[in-house]
Amino acid sequence: MTLDDLRVFVAVCRAGSLSSVARELGCTQSAVSQHVKRLERETGVALVERQPRGVVPTQAGRVLEAAAAEGISGLDLAVRQLRDLLDGESGYVRVATGATTVRHFMSEAVVAYRRRHSRVDLEFRTVSSGRGSFDALADGTLDLAWITLGPPVRGIEQRPVVELPWVLAVRADDPLAGRPYIDADADMAGVRLIRLPPNSTSAAHLDAACAELGVRFAQDTSVADWDTALLLAELGVGRAVVPALPGLAVPGDGDLRLIPLPALRPLPVGWAVRRWDALSPPARAFADLVESYRRA
Numbered sequence: 001m002t003l004d005d006l007r008v009f010v011a012v013c014r015a016g017s018l019s020s021v022a023r024e025l026g027c028t029q030s031a032v033s034q035h036v037k038r039l040e041r042e043t044g045v046a047l048v049e050r051q052p053r054g055v056v057p058t059q060a061g062r063v064l065e066a067a068a069a070e071g072i073s074g075l076d077l078a079v080r081q082l083r084d085l086l087d088g089e090s091g092y093v094r095v096a097t098g099a100t101t102v103r104h105f106m107s108e109a110v111v112a113y114r115r116r117h118s119r120v121d122l123e124f125r126t127v128s129s130g131r132g133s134f135d136a137l138a139d140g141t142l143d144l145a146w147i148t149l150g151p152p153v154r155g156i157e158q159r160p161v162v163e164l165p166w167v168l169a170v171r172a173d174d175p176l177a178g179r180p181y182i183d184a185d186a187d188m189a190g191v192r193l194i195r196l197p198p199n200s201t202s203a204a205h206l207d208a209a210c211a212e213l214g215v216r217f218a219q220d221t222s223v224a225d226w227d228t229a230l231l232l233a234e235l236g237v238g239r240a241v242v243p244a245l246p247g248l249a250v251p252g253d254g255d256l257r258l259i260p261l262p263a264l265r266p267l268p269v270g271w272a273v274r275r276w277d278a279l280s281p282p283a284r285a286f287a288d289l290v291e292s293y294r295r296a
Helices: 003-015 018-025 029-043 059-087 101-116 130-138 201-212 226-234 281-295
Strands: 048-051 054-057 091-097 120-126 144-148 157-164 166-171 192-195 218-222 240-243 256-260 267-273
Touching: 003 018, 003 029, 003 054, 003 059, 018 029, 029 059, 054 059, 091 101, 091 130, 091 281, 101 120, 101 144, 101 281, 130 144, 130 267, 144 201, 144 281, 157 281, 166 226, 192 226, 192 240, 201 267, 226 240, 226 256, 267 281
Parallel strands: 091 120, 091 144, 192 218
Antiparallel strands: 048 054, 144 267, 157 267, 166 240, 166 256
16 A cells, blocks of 8 residues: 555545546556555455446545545645755745635735745635635645635634625616615615625625525626626626625725625635644745735
8 A cells, every 4th residue: 555546546536537537647547546456455345436427435435535635635734844844935835716815815915925935936726616625725735725714624724814794786876876884684675686606605604694684685697706796786787795805995986886784794704724733834924924914
C-alpha cells in the first residue's frame, strides 16, 4: 500500500469514475485500476463497486476513503509547513473565491499583501459551491475559502469576519426608490425578485431570514452572482435583494438605488479552513490581512 495508491483511490471515490481520474493524472484507466486493485489485495475487501456509469465506494471503501483523505491532507499540510520554515517568506497561498469575492472583499488586502510578501504566490480559484470549497480544503488542494457561513461541516472550521445587511436594489424610477428603508413584511408583499444563485448558502440564508418575518417573494429572473443581480436591477429588468457589499457605494445620481432592509437578519461571511492551527504562515498572514481590512 503506497501513498500514491491512497491518493488515486480518494480521487476515484470523489470523481466516481476511473476514466476521469486517468485523464486528470495523464495516465491510462488501467493504471488507475491497478492502484485500486492493489489496495483491495492489501486490505482483503472490495473497495469499489463497478456500475454502468462509473464506480462507487463500498462500505469498506468509504471507511478507507475517510481515513486516507484525512491522512493525506495532514501530510500535505506538514510538507507545506516544512517548506515555509525552510523558505521563510516564500511559498504560496491558494484561496477559493466566488465571482465577486476579490472585488468586494479582498482588493485592498491583495495589494497590501503583495507589497509585504512579494515572494509568495497568490492563487485564486473560483469555486461554484460551498461544498466544492469544503472538499478542496479537506483534500489539501486549497488553503482558504471565503464563504457565506452556514451549518457546521465535519472537518472544517468556519470563522466569521463580517455581517452584511440586506438591501433592495431597484432602478431610480422605481416606485420604491425614494424610500429611506423597506419594511420587508409590509412593503415587499407580492414583489417579484431577481433570484440569487440557486442552491447557494446566501440564497438559503435569505429564504430563512424572510421566513422568520413571514415574507415570501416571487422570483423569476435567475443570476449566478450578486454583481449581475445589481446590473439587472440598474437596467430595470427587475428588483433584487442583495447583501450590502463592501466597496459598493450607495448610488445617488445614477440609475440604481439601494434601500436598506433592516428587518432581515444580516448575512454572515468569512473564512473556512481545514484547521487554523495548521495554516502555513503565508496563508495565515493573508487571512488576517483580509480580516483586518474588513473589520476596519
